[in-house]
Structure formats: C-alpha cells, structure tokens
Amino acid sequence: MSDQVAVHHRVPPYVLVTGPEQLLAERAVAHTLDELRVTQPDLEVIRLYAGAYEAGELTLHASPSLFGGAKCIVVHDLDEASDDLQADLLATLAVEPEPDLTLVVVHKGGARGKKVLDGLRGAGARVLDAPAIKTDRDKSDFAAHEFRRARRKATGEAVHALVEAVGKDVRELAAACQQLIDDTAGVIDEQVVLTYHGGKVEATGFRVADAAMAGDAGEALRLLRHAIAVGVDPVPIVAVLAQQARQLIAVGSAGRGRSVDVARDLGLAPWQVDRARRALGGWTADALATCVHAVAAADFEVKGGGRDPVYAVERCVLTITGQHARNRT
Numbered sequence: 001m002s003d004q005v006a007v008h009h010r011v012p013p014y015v016l017v018t019g020p021e022q023l024l025a026e027r028a029v030a031h032t033l034d035e036l037r038v039t040q041p042d043l044e045v046i047r048l049y050a051g052a053y054e055a056g057e058l059t060l061h062a063s064p065s066l067f068g069g070a071k072c073i074v075v076h077d078l079d080e081a082s083d084d085l086q087a088d089l090l091a092t093l094a095v096e097p098e099p100d101l102t103l104v105v106v107h108k109g110g111a112r113g114k115k116v117l118d119g120l121r122g123a124g125a126r127v128l129d130a131p132a133i134k135t136d137r138d139k140s141d142f143a144a145h146e147f148r149r150a151r152r153k154a155t156g157e158a159v160h161a162l163v164e165a166v167g168k169d170v171r172e173l174a175a176a177c178q179q180l181i182d183d184t185a186g187v188i189d190e191q192v193v194l195t196y197h198g199g200k201v202e203a204t205g206f207r208v209a210d211a212a213m214a215g216d217a218g219e220a221l222r223l224l225r226h227a228i229a230v231g232v233d234p235v236p237i238v239a240v241l242a243q244q245a246r247q248l249i250a251v252g253s254a255g256r257g258r259s260v261d262v263a264r265d266l267g268l269a270p271w272q273v274d275r276a277r278r279a280l281g282g283w284t285a286d287a288l289a290t291c292v293h294a295v296a297a298a299d300f301e302v303k304g305g306g307r308d309p310v311y312a313v314e315r316c317v318l319t320i321t322g323q324h325a326r327n328r329t
Helices: 002-008 022-039 057-062 083-093 114-122 136-149 156-166 170-183 190-202 205-213 217-229 234-253 259-266 270-282 285-305 309-328
Strands: 014-018 044-049 071-076 101-107 126-129
Touching: 014 022, 014 114, 022 071, 022 101, 022 126, 022 170, 044 057, 057 071, 057 083, 083 114, 101 114, 136 156, 136 170, 136 270, 156 170, 156 190, 156 270, 170 190, 205 217, 205 234, 205 309, 217 234, 217 309, 234 259, 234 270, 234 285, 234 309, 259 270, 285 309
Parallel strands: 014 101, 014 126, 044 071, 071 101
Antiparallel strands: none
16 A cells, blocks of 8 residues: 555656756656656646636646546746736645646746746755756767667767767757667667768768868868868858867866866867867877967958858868878978
C-alpha cells in the first residue's frame, strides 16, 4: 500500500517549468504528463494560454469534476499573463489543492508573474529548468546529452561537426541527433556525421577556418570556393575566421590548465579548447596578430569597403595560411 501511495505522489500538485528554451520546456511538460499517466492513464489535460485567457477559466477547470478523474492543467506563457490570469493562479495556490489535480505553469523568463512564481515555489512546486541554448558550448553539451540519453557513444569530433552543420536551430540539432541515433549503429564518429550532413558542413565557414588555421591553403581555398558556389555569404565566413583567431589567442593566453576548466573560464566547449591547443603548435603571437589584422581588413571589405568581397576573403585565407607556413620553417 505504501509503495502505491509513493508512486501516486511522485508528481507534486504544482510543477513550474522555467526558462527560455522552448524545446526543453516542451519536453519538461511532456515528461510530467508521462509521469502522471503511469498511475492515471485516463488523465485529462487542459491547456490554457496567456494570450487567450478569460477571467475565471482556471477556477472553472480546477473545480472538482462531477464524474471525478485525474486532471492536469497546463498554463502556458505566465511571463505574458494578464492580471486576471495571475489573480486566478494566486487564488488557486491559496487553497488546498484538489487530490486529483496537477497544475503545471510554464514561464519563459522575465519579471512578469513574479508573485505567482514565488507562490509556486513557496507551495513546494517541482521546478524544471529550460535554460537557453545559445553558445557553441551549450549546443555541444546539448548534443552530447542527447546521445548519452539514448545510450549511444559519440566522439567529440562528431559532436563538433554536427553543431557546425545544424547548430543554428536547437530543434534541428535535436532532430539531427535523433536521426543519427535511429539510422546508425555503433560509435557515432565524424565520418558518420559527414555522411549525413557533409554538404551542410562543407558549405560553412567553420571548415574553411579549420583548414586555414591548420595552414592548409589548398583545402581552405577549395572549401571557400565551394561555400561561395552554394551561396554562402562572405560576411559570416570572415566572422568565423575572426572567431577562430580570437579563440587561438584566448586559449594560448589561458595557460596549461585542464581543458574543462579553461573552457568554463572562456565560455567555450572543451573540444574547442582541445582543437585550439592542437592548432597553436604552428603559431606565434606575432603571426596571430598579423592574422587578426588581415581578418579586420577583410571584414571591412566584405561589408562594403572593397570592390570584390570574394577576393578579399581569399586574400585573408592566404595571409593566414602563409603565416602558419612561415612559422613551420
């Protein structure tokens, strides 16, 4: 009997999902509903949206049903809530919760709805975070977690290549991870990612920058011309070259600590630190300074200061690879 009670109360009466990343918020809500359905398979789910809310709706739905049964009310967009919705939420929190009712509130962030947030936390709500996934490090951590969650091993290089290929949108990144999980077997390495997303990867400035920073002029120019041919604008390519140069300088100045510690201090992913350290062997401080100047000049030209943006990027790439080659001789 005690075991049944423990299972029944696994989800508390109040759940707060907070944070701006919509995909994570949706997953948190879905996971909560799945947990409830383990013991309440006929769970009734009612969704209320702040933008369409009418005063009294929450109170009406939260009232005991004539026919009984478990019920979950999901309130979306508390951060956009009207005064009526906030007042109804506070009134609901002020009374003893119905035994078969679960209230889930979703808040993307900001100050609006603070009294309700405080009320939920004060009432012992389970808090599920949906933090923003913006930086390359965030996206790499997200992708690596997707593979671990599916009990699949993926190399750091594979995660790196996948983020470069489809990392602009978190939903697309999640879908790409799921495709690799579903369609492949064994360890997911860089070659597997290239097989599925090679066209996208090669058409990005990241591959151009990697080859340039490694001193491979032929490969860097080949990738650059391919990127231009498929419609990639020179501006983001130059931006990636600048980013890579800054990362080399930052990592080179950070000392010899553990990659994880350096990555945390610099706001990078550990694989970015490892990659920069491998690349630093061919560079001196003066050579990197020359690269920074070359990138700055190219940036000016591709944004309207020059007549031929493509030539400006090619010249920048040749300057970078030339500096790397000079340091090996």
